[in-house]
Amino acid sequence: MNAPAIDQTKLDAFVTRAVGDLSSAYGGVLVSLGSKLGLYKAMSGAGPIGAAELATRTGCAERYVREWLNAQAAGDYVGYHTDSDTYELSPEQALVLADEESPLFIPHAWQVPASMWFDEERTLEAFRTGKGVAWGDHDGRLQCGVAAFYRNGYRASLVPEWLPALEGVVEQLEAGTIVADVGCGHGHSTVLMAQAFPRSRFHGFDGHAASIDAARHNAAAAGVAERASFEVARAVDYPDGQYGLICFFDCLHDMGDPVAAARYAARVLAPGGTVMLVEPFAQDRVEHNLSPVSRMYYAASTTICCAHAISEGGELVLGAQAGEARLAEVFRKAGVSHFRRAAETPFNLILEACR
Structure with a gap:
């Protein structure tokens, strides 16, 4: 029996979706870490903040914090300011990631x-x-x-x-x-x-x-x-x-x-x-x-x-x-x-x- 023909466009679209789901699963681990370490809370209302300052505020190691921030920026969970090399949590993101009293707070779900x-x-x-x-x-x-x-x-x-x-x-x-x-x-x-x-x-x-x-x-x-x-x-x-x-x-x-x-x-x-x-x-x-x-x-x-x-x-x-x-x-x-x-x-x- 001949193998079914592959629609390359459909394949590419499905692979993109599957990789996106995998990326989300990886990101969920970092959401939980960010919540438990107080990283989101420290960013909430702080405006643009650098990796070193955030590390100092939370008592974490700067190299880990920088990598975590880059992952957050890549997933659009925080904003990144190229000129100042800083990161920012918007008020909307804070409702979901930092405010533990918000009905939209999601880190525990992970x-x-x-x-x-x-x-x-x-x-x-x-x-x-x-x-x-x-x-x-x-x-x-x-x-x-x-x-x-x-x-x-x-x-x-x-x-x-x-x-x-x-x-x-x-x-x-x-x-x-x-x-x-x-x-x-x-x-x-x-x-x-x-x-x-x-x-x-x-x-x-x-x-x-x-x-x-x-x-x-x-x-x-x-x-x-x-x-x-x-x-x-x-x-x-x-x-x-x-x-x-x-x-x-x-x-x-x-x-x-x-x-x-x-x-x-x-x-x-x-x-x-x-x-x-x-x-x-x-x-x-x-x-x-x-x-x-x-x-x-x-x-x-x-x-x-x-x-x-x-x-x-x-x-x-x-x-x-x-x-x-x-x-x-x-x-x-x-x-x-x-x-x-x-x-x-x-x-x-x-x-x-x-x-």
């Missing part, structure tokens, strides 16, 4: 692919055997990276935008109700709600003991430990509190039996209560999810989300690009009649379910 590489042997075995990989069996950078990355997005949107999009929920929270945050991780979402609604009581549940320890520490540091408690529990056996609000933040798709989790939530929900489901943004069909954001979600889903669901038995492995229709079907099977999209962002669907 811990996730770092953990994916570290866990490559586990993933290879999972592919070959069909077995799962539990959340807690991954390299610790996964849990820390996910928690830190989502924290700022939740801080920007959860209280001012997402909760008000739910019918009557803010009024209940202001009056005082009981809230379950299922799959709470490090508890950032729980803490944010506890800070905003002091008359309500919040209970975070997660099957990963180390994350629960971190959540308790975060609640204490935020001064809300008296109204935000945390306990190791699965999505089908946390205490029945007859909750006014049950939240699943970016976690239902990770569960081995999401229908059972939704059914249990419906059982422990108080009359008139609401389930808030926050999931990665996705359309319902693969051909509508062919984007850079979806590529990122599919990649994480391959090694993390699907792997954990399979480790829990894999009754229904949704993956991180489940889409609204499949999620609605989960709650329909759980006996929940009301399900709607309350809000959306480029990264998340915010869905409401009620009995």
